[in-house]
Amino acid sequence: MDNGRHTECACYDSPRSEATSPSMDQYAFAVEAFVAGLAASVACGLGALPLWFKRLNIKQRIGLGYAFAGGLMIAASVYNLLMPALATNAHDATRLWPVTQTLFGLFLGCASLWALQRYLTPSRLRATWLQSVGGRTEVLVFLAMTFHSIPEGVAVGVGYGAEGHDAQYAGLGLYIAVAIAIHNIPEGLAVALPMRVGGASIPRCFVAAFLTSLPQPIAAVPAALAVWFFQPLMLPMLGFAAGAMMYLVVVELIPDALETRNPTQTAWAFMLGFGLMVLVQAAL
Secondary structure (H helix, E strand, O other), rough: HHHHHHHHHHHHHHHHHHHHHHHHOOHHHHHHHHHHHHHHHHHHHHOOOOHHOHHHOOHHHHHHHHHHHHHHHHHHHHHHHHHHHHOOOOOOOOHHHHHHHHEEEHHHHHHHHHHHHHHHHHHHHOHHHHHOOOOOHHHHHHHHHHHHHHHHHHHHHHHHHHHOOOHHHHHHHHHHHHHHHHHHHHHHHHHHHHHHHHHOEEEHHHHHHHHHHHHHHHHHHHHHHHHHHHHHHHHHHHHHHHHHHHHHHHHHHHHHOOOOOHHHHHHHHHHHHHHHHHHHHOOO
């Protein structure tokens, strides 16, 4: 009886069960990447909460709101997208290649926003679900910030994927996710400002800001699982997001701001938004 019991236990604790446990855990880093990206998306939604204060009188300061959002977006384009892209292989003999890739993405992003701007006529806008976001300016801000979230999600995924393949990168994914979550808050404010000015409720602004950042957890999972594929795409993707945001600021937000505010007021509001995003970036 004892021998039988011993044999039964040995069979139960066979190497087969030991072999299955690693396979269950080997994709844990991809799950962590998704959760981290989702938390960053929620942080983006939190950017809408300061608009809850009625003393801001957003509707009476519509021009200042557009200019402030423009400053946030330009700073995000420069410090969060272009500078990291251009710093790649900065001291390498082949440094012109990453610059070329980034510029290609930059102009492609500009061209995409230009095409969307021409396509989104009032009649077409009313025929799509995007009308719930607001007018053309609000929709273009929503789409530009959504584009901007994709390379950030890829960055989170690549960070966690690197952790899963090499112990020397331990903590890299979490660091990237926390940094992105912090600067997502003012980016969420940039999304919410034009919507709030257009009469959207705070909950709707929160949901819209959250949705613009939702590509982050979605993109993080495949990027974590296939670092080798997504890493070479990072430079044109960063350039694309920057180009889309910068084109939008120059063509839509600043002209809209100047309709109700003089150039001096517009410039100061823009610089305040720019300075806020620079401070956030410096704090990281």
